[in-house]
Amino acid sequence: MNNHYMIEECFFITPRNVGGRFGHVRKLGINELENRSDISYWFDDMSEPTCLFVSVNGNEPQKFDWEPVDITFGETAYIRCHCGYRARKLYLPPNGKEFKCRKCHKLQYQLTKFNRHSIAGRSLYKMNRLQKLADSRANIGRILYNGNYTKKFTRFLGLCDRAGLESIVRGAKDLKTLMNG
Numbered sequence: 001m002n003n004h005y006m007i008e009e010c011f012f013i014t015p016r017n018v019g020g021r022f023g024h025v026r027k028l029g030i031n032e033l034e035n036r037s038d039i040s041y042w043f044d045d046m047s048e049p050t051c052l053f054v055s056v057n058g059n060e061p062q063k064f065d066w067e068p069v070d071i072t073f074g075e076t077a078y079i080r081c082h083c084g085y086r087a088r089k090l091y092l093p094p095n096g097k098e099f100k101c102r103k104c105h106k107l108q109y110q111l112t113k114f115n116r117h118s119i120a121g122r123s124l125y126k127m128n129r130l131q132k133l134a135d136s137r138a139n140i141g142r143i144l145y146n147g148n149y150t151k152k153f154t155r156f157l158g159l160c161d162r163a164g165l166e167s168i169v170r171g172a173k174d175l176k177t178l179m180n181g
């Protein structure tokens, strides 16, 4: 049960970051993801795409059904996971080769994985509360990337610092030390 990755550690794609704004497919040919040049993707058809292909590290590409959805202003899309789930996000675990939905990868949130009575667990528990606050207030999303805090989260910590929320800032520092140590 403990060999599954945490959702916060995983890379993910969304219809938006492969399809551009409002899910419109604009890019021709084989594209690389911004920030992840090891991941390439392309569509079966530029004007009316029905399939998205994704290849990790030059491996055999995965083929996903691409399902555009009309919304009031413009268009969005779902990417259908191989299990049939219409996903808004498909995840790639660290060193993984396949994108799948959260359930297929059996991804857990950090909170359920750690013993909340351990020192790291207590910090994570606190951070989780903070993350919920952060998510709702500033739509910060992931707080971790490659074992480091994301830029957005770091900025948020700066705000906490200035707001006098020292315990949050200290908690974040301690947690990072625990994770990297």
Ligand SMILES: [Zn+2]
Residues within 6 Å of the ligand: 081, 082, 083, 084, 085, 100, 101, 102, 103, 104
């Ligand atoms: Zn799935």
